[in-house]
Amino acid sequence: MQYLISIIGLIVVLGLALLASNNRKNIKYKPIAVMVVIQLILSYVLLNTKFGLVLIKGIAGVFEKLLEYAGEGIGFVFGGIANEGTMPFFINVLLPIVFISVLIGIFQYFKILPFIMKGIGLLLSKINGMGKLESYNAVASAMVGQSEVFITVKKQLGQLPPHRLYTLCASAMSTVSMSIVGAYMTMIEPKYVVTAIVINLFGGFIITSIINPYTVDDREDILEIQEEEKQSFFEMLGEYILDGFKVAIIVGAMLIGFVSLMAAINNVFDLAFGITFQEILGYLFAPFAFIMGVPLAEVVQAGGIMATKLVTNEFVAMMDLAKVAPEMSPRTLGIISVFLVSFANFSSIGIIAGAVKGLNEKQGNAVARFGLKLLYGATLVSVLSAIIVSFVL
Template sequence: MKYLIAIVGLLVVFGLAYMVSNNKKNIKFKPIIMMVIIQMILAFLLLNTTLGLVLIQGIAGVFTKLLEYAGSGISFVFGGLANEGESPFFINVLLPIVFISVLIGIFQYLKILPFVMKGIGLLLSKVNGMGKLESYNAVASAMIGQSEVFITVKKQLGQLSEQRLYTLCASAMSTVSMSIVGAYMTMVEPRYVVTALVINLFGGFIIASIINPYDVDPAEDILDIQEEEEKQSFFEMIGEYILDGFKVAVIVGAMLIGFVALMEGINNVFDLAFGISFQQILGYIFSPIAVIMGVPLAEAVQAGGIMATKLVTNEFVAMMDLAKMAEDFSPRTLGIISVFLVSFANFSSIGIVAGAVKSLNEQKGNVVARFGLKLLYGASLVSVLSAVIVSIIL
């Protein structure tokens, strides 16, 4: 039965993408089919094999150790701020982003990260039927973040067509950056975080290939990655990445304060007025999508509420809600919803991506703002697609 539901889920996802395609006749089905098969193979290897288990345990172990290192710095500055036995979210989940941001900066400075991103990007371009720039951008988004990635391609922004710009932005919204992966792993099982990171990469290409098909002229597909115009010293770079990481932690914390409080207030108003919370209403609206993702009907409304929360607020709020309701879900449903939540597909990301592009090229930033809702639509379909793929494996 789960395979039948998964087939229906795949057809629905592809159908919804096809409905808004800007060039239905130009869709290349061979790369799409190949990438779906790759997604299934990777999901199976990561979730159902000893090799996958060892790999994920290794990655989780690395992030656990990094969080321990981050904890020493946090304890030095904020030690004694919380009562013994308490675990403040900002201190234990968000502040480690600062340390991981520094590590990303060091790997960038040593040219290790650009080399890896460019290499994987070139390899992916052989599979996805897209340009080298699009492939590089998807990998870079997953490593350095959805706003920072555009700095590395700012030379090309002015020459990009609207179609190519859409794909670059869709990749940025469909993935998550390495700097906050550690934070996710404190709320969601690491194996689902790692699996989502990997298959979302291909999911972004699949959905973009349907919604936004186009051909790239090889002569225009020059992968000339932007280097820093003014060479920084090593310690200048470290200081910059420390501040950048802290800004991310504070911004996420501020958004959580606002969104959690707003959701609580709206839920209370709806409960008093209609006897049902706003999240429950959203749950009923999103429950059909949860069902095609493989969530049992009995759990679909609660799952749909968490999915909707992620869309209208962000993934952190939704992950916190999932942690509170974890006992109400079967292990399989927990896995499916966890994978769905690991992406930047929410309304606030439209502003983040459009703002990042606009800061580098105002004209292109305005173009991104115009197709913002279509961008979110595509990125949300990527999350659903990844959840459907995982439902086949679990």
């Protein structure tokens, strides 16, 4: 029965993408089918095989070690600020982003990261039937972040037509940057974080291939990566340290605002209607939770967490998930965890539009105009990834 529900869910998600398509005649179904099969294979390997277990343990071990190193610096600055046996969320989860950001900067400085991103991007373009630029951008988004990725392609940015710009932005919203992967792993199981990152990459191509299909002429598909202005090694370190700290502060500020606002709205709704706002959202999103393979008894609770992620951000939703995790079945926990690992939320529209506008005002305005369609597609990517995982859990 669960496989039947997952198949229906897959058909529904692809159908919802088809409804929003701007050129149904141009959709290439063969690469889409191939990528769905790749998603299923990768999910099975990562979650159900010894090789996958070893691989994920290895990746989790690396991030665990990196968080230990980050803890040395954090302990030096903030040691003694927490009570015995406790650690504030900001210190334990967000501040390690600073150290991860430094490592990304070092790999960028020595040209290791651009080489990897370009190589994987070129390989993916053979599978997805899309342009080299789009494939590179998807990989780069997952490594350097949804704002920073546009700097690497700023030479092409002003020349891109709206349909190609949409694909680049959709990739940035559907993935998560490596700088905060460690933070996610402290909140949900690492195996779901790794699996989501991998299959979201293909999910982004699948959904955009349906919503926004087009063919790229080889003459228009020149992949010219913009290198950052030459800096000394220590200038680069200083810049990435500050960038990482800004990300931690911004996420912390957003959490304070969103968690406080959600608590206030919930209280108002509870007093007025005898039901919280999140519970109402849970009922609205319950059908999506059901087609994702969540057992019927848990769909309302799961739907509430999904909705929280959409209207606030993934950190708030992960915190809510952690509170109810002991009450949830392992299957539901896995499906919802995968759904949460992406930047698909309303605030991302402003972040991406602002990043593009800072480089090219005209293109930034174009991104703002199709912002809701961008969020629609990115949310379908998250739902698709959750459904794919439901087949193997």
